[in-house]
Amino acid sequence: xxxxxEIVRKANARRMQLSVDPRTGQVRLVLPHKAPLAAAxxxxxxxxxxxxxxxxxxxEPWPILPGMSVPIGDATYTLDWEQSHPRTPRIEGAQILVxxxxxxxxxxxxxxxxxxxxxxxxxxxxxxxxxxxxxxASVSVGxxxxxxxxxxxxxxxxxxxxxxxxxxxxxxATVAHEVAHRIHMDHSRDFHRLAKELFGADHAPARxxxxxxxxxxxxxxxxxxxx
Numbered sequence: 545x546x547x548x549x550e551i552v553r554k555a556n557a558r559r560m561q562l563s564v565d566p567r568t569g570q571v572r573l574v575l576p577h578k579a580p581l582a583a584a585x586x587x588x589x590x591x592x593x594x595x596x597x598x599x600x601x602x603x604e605p606w607p608i609l610p611g612m613s614v615p616i617g618d619a620t621y622t623l624d625w626e627q628s629h630p631r632t633p634r635i636e637g638a639q640i641l642v643x644x645x646x647x648x649x650x651x652x653x654x655x656x657x658x659x660x661x662x663x664x665x666x667x668x669x670x671x672x673x674x675x676x677x678x679x680x681a682s683v684s685v686g687x688x689x690x691x692x693x694x695x696x697x698x699x700x701x702x703x704x705x706x707x708x709x710x711x712x713x714x715x716x717a718t719v720a721h722e723v724a725h726r727i728h729m730d731h732s733r734d735f736h737r738l739a740k741e742l743f744g745a746d747h748a749p750a751r752x753x754x755x756x757x758x759x760x761x762x763x764x765x766x767x768x769x770x771x
Contacts, residue, residue, distance in 0.1 A: 546571050546588055546595065553577050560584055562591055563690075564598040566759035571595055603760045608650035614640055615761075616660070617712045625649055632656065661685050661708035668719045669701055672742050678726045692718050692754060695725035709761040710753070717743050717750030 550572045561574040573588050575581070610625040621640045629643030633656040642649055642656075666683040673680050681699030688694070693703045701722045707715045720743035728735035739747060 546592065549573055549585075549588065551575065551581070551584075553579075560587055562588060562595065564595060564602070566602060569599050569602055601759075608653060614653075614657075615709050616657075617708070617710075617715065623653070657708060658685060658705040661703070661705035664708060665703050665715070665719065668716060669723060672716070672719055673723045673726070675742055676727075676738075678723055680723070680726065692758070693722040695722045695729075697729060699726060701726075706761045710757075713745075714750045714753045717745075717747045718754075721747065 548570050550570055552572060553575050555577045557574050557576045559576065560579060563572045563574070564570070565572060571588075573584060575584050608623070610623055612623045614621045614623055619638075621635060621638055624639040624641050625643065625646065626641075627643055627645070629641045631642070631644040631652065633640050633642040633653055635641075640653070642653055644652065662683070662685045665685060669680055669683045679699055680701060682701070684700070684702045685705035686702055687706070688702075688704055691704065692707060693701065695701045703718070703722070707718055710718075721739050723742055724735055724739035727738055736747075
């Protein structure tokens with residue numbers, strides 16, 4: 545039996561699928577609704593080598609500690625903690641200042657990053673949508689397992705807040721991708737044409753960056769409190 549295996553049955557699943565959560569390393573087995581469990585577990589165990597390889601590629605977790613580097617867009621800041629600093633993080637020059645008790649500092653930083661991501665992504669979404677007078681109902685952020693963004697038919701767009709840790713071109717390409725879904729709820733040729741127009745360039749470099757570096761932005765914020 546694979547340690548910590550999460551088993552999920554989905555009515556729309558056509559085949560068995562294995563995945564490794566890049567945030568936690570947990571192994572997930574998705575099954576069609578009527579698939580026999582015993583056969584599925586045997587199949588999963590036959591892929592233990594693949595699971596081990598995926599886990600070995602995950603970046604090591606970083607502890608949130610004073611002096612660490614925090615990437616935000618195209619800039620990198622040094623985390624400057626002193627108990628006497630204001631408790632709400634703020635950027636001053638090349639530093640993020642944050643104060644208060646050290647044991648709650650990591651969660652305080654994460655809440656601030658999430659709020660900053662929400663503000664920035666809302667601004668950029670509406671700015672890019674305005675190029676083609678595309679309506680946006682709402683913009684929110686979350687912490688999804690596998691998606692960097694999603695768009696509903698009613699115009700609600702939701703992003704991974706961790707996009708704030710990616711370079712600006714990656715973040716804006718993702719925004720253009722989701723805004724384009726307000727017109728084309730598919731990945732047709734017309735969709736890709738509009739997404740490229742909204743972004744102003746080919747999306748391929750951004751997709752490549754997320755493919756090769758996305759797990760690093762995911763893991764780096766699932767830190768143990770560094771105390």
